[in-house]
Amino acid sequence: MKEVDEETRLINAPFGSMPEFDPAPLPDPGVLAPGLKAWTLNVPGPAGALPMRIYMPEDRREGPIGLYFHAHSGGWATNDGLEACDTENSAYAIAWGCAVAHVDFRVSWKAKFPAAVEDCYAAYKFILDHADDLGIDRTRIGVGGGCTGANLATVVSLMARDEGIQAPAVQWLWSAVFDTRNCARSYDEYANYGLTRELAETVTRLYLRSTEDMFDWRASPILAPSLAGLPPAIIWAGEWEILRDEARAYAARLSEASVDVTYIEGPKQPHGGIYANNPKTGKPTRYSQETLPKVNALMRRFIGPDDPLV
Structure with missing residues (x-):
């Protein structure tokens, strides 16, 4: 492996002294950005009400x-x-000029797979069904997340396609888990770097009911029989992270299925490097400053204002 630059070394240092796993940490309050309003509502889920928080620009134009x-x-x-x-959600709303929805899906220590998948899909369908009431354009709804969140968003897109409902306009999948078998070569290459193999295997074991679930495409979307007909995808992976190879493979399968895919691989970047801050300055790393504007421009094209100047 080549030498790591100082910023990347600082980002990865905390992984060497991770605290013991705590399934229910006390929440730290987030900060809602000026110019946004937010509220939480309950939406029907497979096992009861699901809290979902909506973020909306206050100065949004009509329509x-x-x-x-x-x-x-x-x-x-x-x-x-x-x-x-x-x-975090404020940043998305401001960067892309859109609303944001964030659902409180059931986590693995409360309910095993496929509970989280089913909750996310139910919330996505609720947004479609109530788009008019929420002031949302059904044709400009994107899905996404990082790591395991990207896994869930990917599966939501597959389920929407299979059920024949309105597909997402775009998928933003960064440092994504596409294969819960955890068997790609990059797992060996970067086993103890950034997001470690041990931690990935631990959370996978907590999430799935059994080893057999690893072969269910709802857990490992790379195993879906077909990726044809899926919405455009923007996929980011760090060159130096265990999830790199499955990101490459999923992007390749999308391309082979004639799906519009933009694959970005961060040179010498660790897990989550696209959103990394320099621990010394608290500001985005040089790589993030250079790359994130390109991603933001793509996302605005799919789910931002129709008028690019707005």
Whole structure:
């Protein structure tokens, strides 16, 4: 492996002293950005009401707007509370000029696979069914997330296609889990770097009911029989992360299925490097500053205002 630059080394240092796994950490309050309003509502789910938080620009123009359906990361196991994600979701709304929806799906220590998948899909369908009431343009709804959240968003897109309902306009999948078998070569190459193989295997074991679930495409979407007819996808992976090879493989399968796919691989970047901050300055890394605007421009094209100047 080549030498790591200082920023990347600082980002990965905390992984060497991870605290013991706590399935229910106390939530840290997020910060809602100026110019946005947010509220939480309950939507019907397979096992009861699901809290979902909606973020809406206050100065939105008349008429329906696009929306980003965000499935949070955290190994399918952690949930710091919807309001704890106000800062992150505010950033999406501002960068892309859209509304954001974030559902509180059941985490693995409460309910095993496929509970989280079913909850996310139910919430996605609720948004479609109530788009008019929410002021949302059904044709400009994107789905996405990072790591395990990207896994859930990917499966939502597959389920929407199979059921024949309105498909997402775009998928934003960064440092995504496409294969819960955890068997790609990059798992060996970067086993102890950034997101470690041990941690990935631990959260997978907590999420799935049995080894057999690894071969269910709802857990490992790369095993879906066909990827034809899926919405456009923007996929990001770090060159130096265990999830790199499955991202490459999923992007290749999408391309072979004639799906519009943009694959971005961050040179020498770790897990989540697209959104990484320099621990010394607290500001985005050089790589993030250079790359994220390109992703934001693509997302605005799919779910942002029709008028690019707005």
